Structures are given as structure tokens and as C-alpha cells.
Amino acid sequence: MSNGQPSTLDRLKAEPRFAGLRRSLDVYYGDVEREIAMDALYGRFLTRSALAFDIGAHVGDRIASFRRLGARVVALEPQPDCMAVLDALYCCDGAVTLVGAACGTVPGSLTLHVNSSNPTVTTASTAFIEAAAGAGGWEGQVWDHEITVPVTTLDDLIASHGMPAFVKIDVEGFEADVIGGLTRPVPALSFEFTTIQRDVAFAALEKLAALGSYGFNIALGESQVLTFDQPVSRADMAAHIAALPHEANSGDVYAVLL
Numbered sequence: 001m002s003n004g005q006p007s008t009l010d011r012l013k014a015e016p017r018f019a020g021l022r023r024s025l026d027v028y029y030g031d032v033e034r035e036i037a038m039d040a041l042y043g044r045f046l047t048r049s050a051l052a053f054d055i056g057a058h059v060g061d062r063i064a065s066f067r068r069l070g071a072r073v074v075a076l077e078p079q080p081d082c083m084a085v086l087d088a089l090y091c092c093d094g095a096v097t098l099v100g101a102a103c104g105t106v107p108g109s110l111t112l113h114v115n116s117s118n119p120t121v122t123t124a125s126t127a128f129i130e131a132a133a134g135a136g137g138w139e140g141q142v143w144d145h146e147i148t149v150p151v152t153t154l155d156d157l158i159a160s161h162g163m164p165a166f167v168k169i170d171v172e173g174f175e176a177d178v179i180g181g182l183t184r185p186v187p188a189l190s191f192e193f194t195t196i197q198r199d200v201a202f203a204a205l206e207k208l209a210a211l212g213s214y215g216f217n218i219a220l221g222e223s224q225v226l227t228f229d230q231p232v233s234r235a236d237m238a239a240h241i242a243a244l245p246h247e248a249n250s251g252d253v254y255a256v257l258l
Contacts, residue, residue: 008088020119021059021085028061037224038065042166045188045256046071050165053157055103055178058120060086062168063096071095074161078102078112078149079122097161103171104151105180113143121172128173131196137249138196153181166190170252176203185212190252193241201241201253209234213258220244220251231256 006014009029013022038061046052048070054062057075059082066073074097075090077083083100090096102110102124113129114122121141123129132138154167167189169178175191189208193201208214215231218240232240237253 012085012088018081018085020116021081023118024059024120025085028059029064034222034224035065035068038062039068041219041224041226042066043069045166047165051162053154053161053164053167055154055167056170056172057086057098058082058170060089062170063090067093067095071165073097074099074157074164076101076103076152076157079114079119080147082119099152099157101150101152102174103154103157103169103178103181104174105153105177106151107153107156108151109148110151112147112149114145114147115141115143116145117142123172123174124177125173125200128194128197128200131173131194135196136246154178154186155181155183158184158186163187168252173197173200176200176207179204179207182207182211185214185257188254188256190254192250192252194250195244195246195248198241202238204253205234205238208255214255215258217254217256218251219254220248223251226254231258 009025012018013025042065046066046069050071052066052071052073054073054075057063057077063073063075072095076099077086078101086098104110110124112122112124129143132141165187167186169175169191171178191204216237217226217228217231219226
């Protein structure tokens with residue numbers, strides 16, 4: 001609350017339309033320790049006025065971190081409700097460009113499988129949905145309807161907005177497809193992986209290795225803490241992901257051009 005008036009976040013949480021996003025807004029905003037850790041991690045890759053791409057922005061907690069670091073942000077999010085939240089939170093920030101689209105290997109359109117109760121796992125990948133079926137930790141997830149959304153590529157985003165210093169990719173099993181739309185190396189990026197689809201992580205690693213000489217690191221879950229003191233090779237990262245227990249569930253792989 002400020003001056004007796006509800007904040008934008010409070011108003012969004014109270015709006016019935018955004019009931020499915022309420023948990024994300026609670027989890028991803030207002031945890032100061034988490035924000036400090038996140039800023040320290042992304043501060044390795046972003047300096048003031050640098051450009052960041054947020055692919056799969058959801059409710060925008062990474063946008064918030066990038067802006068605290070002084071970076072400019074181009075954020076992609078194909079879900080209309082998530083875009084409405086992002087617009088409410090960031091429409092007045094001239095350093096944030098919001099794009100209502102998915103990102104993929106080629107421009108066009110795709111079918112998005114929406115999980116209304118848990119929009120954070122909405123996906124363009126039917127393989128992701130199949131992998132989640134019956135998997136421990138994924139019980140009760142239902143993708144209850146589909147929408148068609150426009151698709152752009154990382155190459156097209158670079159052509160329109162310039163070369164980013166960092167790209168964050170979190171698209172629920174579609175990460176390798178997003179990287180497939182990149183034909184030249186970017187200085188640094190991250191992509192989410194899950195233990196139910198390690199093959200997607202392996203494919204993403206191979207695509208990045210084909211683009212340039214990258215070193216890799218990893219942060220499990222939402223820890224914001226890198227596992228290795230120094231970047232490791234593609235082969236070592238693949239072996240590390242392969243050896244993780246199923247219960248590790250998910251995390252982010254970080255790639256830095258050496």
C-alpha cells in the first residue's frame with residue numbers, strides 16, 4: 001500500500017482474470033533476499049544500459065532484475081493474461097519493450113497449450129506435456145485449452161533491436177527450438193532445463209556449441225547460485241545434467257562465449 005492506495009501488484013492479485021497468476025505474483029515479487037541473489041547472478045552478464053532479451057517473460061520478475069541493473073529489456077510473452085500483467089507493471093518504463101509473441105526456429109505462428117491453473121507451465125511443446133504425464137512432481141497439471149500465437153526468432157529480434165548482452169530463455173520444453181532461430185553467437189544466455197526432458201537440454205547445448213566457443217554453468221531451481229566456480233565444457237555440462245536426480249526437477253544452464 002502507498003498513500004492509502006493499493007499497489008499495481010495488489011490490484012492485479014485482486015483481479016479475477018489473473019487468478020491463475022496470483023501464485024506467481026506472490027512468489028516472484030517481494031522476496032528481497034531472492035531479488036538480491038538474482039541481481040548478483042545477472043550482474044555477471046549485464047551492465048548499465050546493456051540490452052537483455054527475456055524470452056518467456058511470464059509475470060516479469062526477470063525484467064525487474066534486469067531493470068534494477070540498469071539494462072534495457074526486450075521481453076517476449078505469448079500468453080495474453082501474462083502480457084496484460086506485464087503491461088500493467090512495465091508500460092510506463094521506456095527502457096522495456098514488450099512483444100506479445102512466442103520465439104521459435106522460424107517466424108510464423110504456433111499452437112500454445114495453456115495451463116489455466118498454472119500458466120507458468122504453458123508450453124508450445126506437446127513432447128513436454130507427454131513427458132510431464134505421470135512424472136513425479138508434475139501430478140495434477142492440466143493443459144486445458146489452446147491458442148494460436150505469432151512467432152518470431154532470435155535472429156529477427158536482433159535485427160530489430162540489436163545484439164543483446166544476455167538472453168534469458170524459459171519456454172517449457174521449447175528451449176532448443178528458440179536457440180534454433182539463432183544463427184550467430186550472443187555473448188551470454190541462459191536456458192531452462194527439466195529432468196523430465198533432459199534431451200531438450202542436450203539439444204540446446206549442441207546447438208550452442210555449433211554457434212561458438214561457449215563455456216557452461218548451471219543453477220538449480222530458483223537458487224540463483226551457480227554450481228561451478230568456472231565454466232565447463234559442453235560435454236561436462238551434458239554429463240552433469242544426465243547425472244542429476246529426477247528430484248532436481250529444473251534449473252537454468254548459463255552459456256558464456258569464451
